[in-house]
Amino acid sequence: MQSKTFELNDSHVEKTPNFKSQDVTQDRELPFTLQDLKAAIPPECFQPVLWKSVFYLVRDLCVIGLLYSIASYLDSWYFWPIFWLMQGTMFWALFVVGHDCGHQSFSKSKKLNDLIGHFCHTLILVPYHGWRISHRTHHQNTGNIDTDESWYPVTESKYRIMPWYEKLFRFNVLLIAYPIYLFRRTPGKAGSHFLPSSPIFRPAEKWDVITSTVLCTIMIGLLAVLSFQFGALWLLKYYLGPYVVFVIWLDLVTFMHHTEPTIPWYRGQDWYFLKGALSTIDRDYGFINNIHHDIGTHVVHHMFLNMPHYNLLKATEAIKPILGNYYRKSNRSILSGFLHSCATCHFAPDTGGKVYHRSKESLS
Numbered sequence: 001m002q003s004k005t006f007e008l009n010d011s012h013v014e015k016t017p018n019f020k021s022q023d024v025t026q027d028r029e030l031p032f033t034l035q036d037l038k039a040a041i042p043p044e045c046f047q048p049v050l051w052k053s054v055f056y057l058v059r060d061l062c063v064i065g066l067l068y069s070i071a072s073y074l075d076s077w078y079f080w081p082i083f084w085l086m087q088g089t090m091f092w093a094l095f096v097v098g099h100d101c102g103h104q105s106f107s108k109s110k111k112l113n114d115l116i117g118h119f120c121h122t123l124i125l126v127p128y129h130g131w132r133i134s135h136r137t138h139h140q141n142t143g144n145i146d147t148d149e150s151w152y153p154v155t156e157s158k159y160r161i162m163p164w165y166e167k168l169f170r171f172n173v174l175l176i177a178y179p180i181y182l183f184r185r186t187p188g189k190a191g192s193h194f195l196p197s198s199p200i201f202r203p204a205e206k207w208d209v210i211t212s213t214v215l216c217t218i219m220i221g222l223l224a225v226l227s228f229q230f231g232a233l234w235l236l237k238y239y240l241g242p243y244v245v246f247v248i249w250l251d252l253v254t255f256m257h258h259t260e261p262t263i264p265w266y267r268g269q270d271w272y273f274l275k276g277a278l279s280t281i282d283r284d285y286g287f288i289n290n291i292h293h294d295i296g297t298h299v300v301h302h303m304f305l306n307m308p309h310y311n312l313l314k315a316t317e318a319i320k321p322i323l324g325n326y327y328r329k330s331n332r333s334i335l336s337g338f339l340h341s342c343a344t345c346h347f348a349p350d351t352g353g354k355v356y357h358r359s360k361e362s363l364s
Helices: 034-040 050-074 080-102 110-123 128-140 156-161 164-172 178-184 203-230 232-258 273-277 299-303 309-326 334-344
Strands: none
Touching (some): 034 309, 050 080, 080 110, 203 232, 232 334, 299 309
């Protein structure tokens, strides 16, 4: 039985759904409810603090500006690869600030959130509203193998007939897949994040999508003008190098959030919001944790979508005693975890209300 995509009534302001009206048998499948978890978290964790949000944004922008100044001053091929790695990481951090804006957790003002979100995401060629809306679909359907938006397992039957180029991008060069996703979504799902006619969007979201597409087009035009004036090598040094690193970060982290052989996926009536929200895993990125705003602390984020990033650690500690074994955190290093997931997570069974990733070696 196919699950219907879960949608909130408000197309823009994100809220954690209230499931009191749902069948109580669903709550009994877990030894706690969403309300139990929320009650354990200090109330201030749910409130955005504008000065904190602005501080992290300004911090990121200052580091980005400093790196550009150093790179321009040195202008050395010994330094450019180091610059790309560092600046691409800061582009990723800037994306995460825009991510908070998309969840309306940067501030209490929707207008300010959208303004800052567009600023952060347009600079790195992400259509803010197009991404925000498809990301909303992901959060509303996390862990649902039929309706989730990204990094869901393909079924065994689909895997067997996938063209070689789909397997190539899905399983071999997945860390550069994000620009393709923006234009074509994931295999089996139609639409583009740039077109208001895409099935991702509702008619009422038309002008939001157009606005973000126009801003990205302007950004591309600006890069083209600068490239014409300073040369293609300038574009490579100052933008394309960091942009590729940013894409790798985005694909790596989002892949690692939801790809792990111990994470269950659900179908039909076996899925509901809280079970799906628990189908993710926290990971430790070491000193990068603070740089990319603790985005690796992901379990609590999926339960409470509009919680500011600077409160995720505190909230996680508050709910861990309640979650018990339902809380997942990997003890592997990021490299080890990535290689392990790549080697063991290729498809899921065609049937079953609760399924797990399997490796291609399991095919008979």
